[in-house]
Amino acid sequence: MTAPLTFSPDLAEARASRAPIVALESTIITHGMPFPQNVETAIKVEAAVRDAGAVPATIAVMGGRIHVGLSAEELDRLGQTKDAMKLSRADMAACLVSGRTGATTVAATMIAAHLAGIEVFATGGIGGVHRGAETSFDISADLQELAATPVTVVAAGAKAILDLPKTLEVLETLGVPVIAVGQDELPAFWSRASGLKAPLRMDTAAEIAAAHIMRGRLGLPGGQLVANPIPAAAEIPREVIMPVVEQALAEAASGGISAKAVTPFLLDRLFTLTKGQSLTANIELVLNNARLAARIAAAITSSRAQESH
Ligand code: PSU
Ligand code: MN
Numbered sequence: 001m002t003a004p005l006t007f008s009p010d011l012a013e014a015r016a017s018r019a020p021i022v023a024l025e026s027t028i029i030t031h032g033m034p035f036p037q038n039v040e041t042a043i044k045v046e047a048a049v050r051d052a053g054a055v056p057a058t059i060a061v062m063g064g065r066i067h068v069g070l071s072a073e074e075l076d077r078l079g080q081t082k083d084a085m086k087l088s089r090a091d092m093a094a095c096l097v098s099g100r101t102g103a104t105t106v107a108a109t110m111i112a113a114h115l116a117g118i119e120v121f122a123t124g125g126i127g128g129v130h131r132g133a134e135t136s137f138d139i140s141a142d143l144q145e146l147a148a149t150p151v152t153v154v155a156a157g158a159k160a161i162l163d164l165p166k167t168l169e170v171l172e173t174l175g176v177p178v179i180a181v182g183q184d185e186l187p188a189f190w191s192r193a194s195g196l197k198a199p200l201r202m203d204t205a206a207e208i209a210a211a212h213i214m215r216g217r218l219g220l221p222g223g224q225l226v227a228n229p230i231p232a233a234a235e236i237p238r239e240v241i242m243p244v245v246e247q248a249l250a251e252a253a254s255g256g257i258s259a260k261a262v263t264p265f266l267l268d269r270l271f272t273l274t275k276g277q278s279l280t281a282n283i284e285l286v287l288n289n290a291r292l293a294a295r296i297a298a299a300i301t302s303s304r305a306q307e308s309h
Helices: 007-018 027-032 037-052 074-082 087-099 106-115 142-147 164-173 204-217 238-254 258-271 275-308
Strands: 005-007 021-024 056-060 065-068 085-087 103-106 120-122 153-157 177-183 199-203 226-229
Touching: 005 007, 005 153, 007 021, 007 056, 007 106, 021 037, 021 106, 021 275, 027 037, 027 074, 027 085, 027 103, 027 258, 037 056, 037 074, 037 275, 056 087, 056 153, 065 087, 065 106, 085 087, 087 103, 087 106, 087 142, 103 106, 103 199, 106 120, 106 142, 106 153, 120 275, 153 275, 164 177, 177 204, 199 204, 204 275, 226 275, 238 258, 258 275
Parallel strands: 005 065, 021 056, 021 120, 085 103, 120 153, 153 226, 177 199, 177 226
Antiparallel strands: 056 065, 056 103
């Protein structure tokens, strides 16, 4: 028995011709951004991957199948769905057997990408250790997935709504390489700065691709977290975003928001509190990550092609 994967015509062709492919998640569409910006962004991100030389594979669960590559019509339908499940490792099988529509988080997208033979994935931010995790135990399953599944994930660091020092500690414990791109400091999603030094730094897509391949040769399970700073022109500086984050967190606490609802609630509040600026920044950083992921995927593909000669 094989996994219930359905490839779009584009993806079937990309696989047959061994073209570089970049996986894209769908929770950012259903739970991370409002309609219609979610669908517009998904389309732009796919175009950015193509322009940078790879084939985009947006992933979602629909009708009992994991869809790898969505049509424009499917993207639009997903973007307007109000009741999509937010899928992580724990809920994927249950969603598939129920026939419901499910949007894949970073963890679920990594699982699907690996099943589909895709090694690189671009997103906005990963889940991490939430503030107050010492009492709530709220630590995203994304971190364990990075430790288990060999996919290189390009994100803009972790969001400032999280506890970044604890997130770095857990990633270190789990043996996940955290690689800042082009700077020593860990980027923090909306801001280029976090005040924290990243464990590793790499400056080129080729180097990140080589490290990905080397991990495979060493037989190490798990992926790499590539932390790509938001372009300077689009960033919201730390001094500006932090007070807004504090306010949104206080509202989440007083509203009793917990578990899977926390990240979507905070993103929605930040959107309102920054009058949409957080969303504009989010869109720019995802596009920037898509471009880098495409270059990493292309570098992995060409190294693999040379190996087999
Ligand atoms: N970061 C964003 N937007 C998002 C998410 C993260 O900027 O929509 C989503 C991703 O799918 C990520 C998930 O995997 O939130 C993490 O959720 P949780 O913290 O509940 O594990
Ligand atoms: Mn959580």
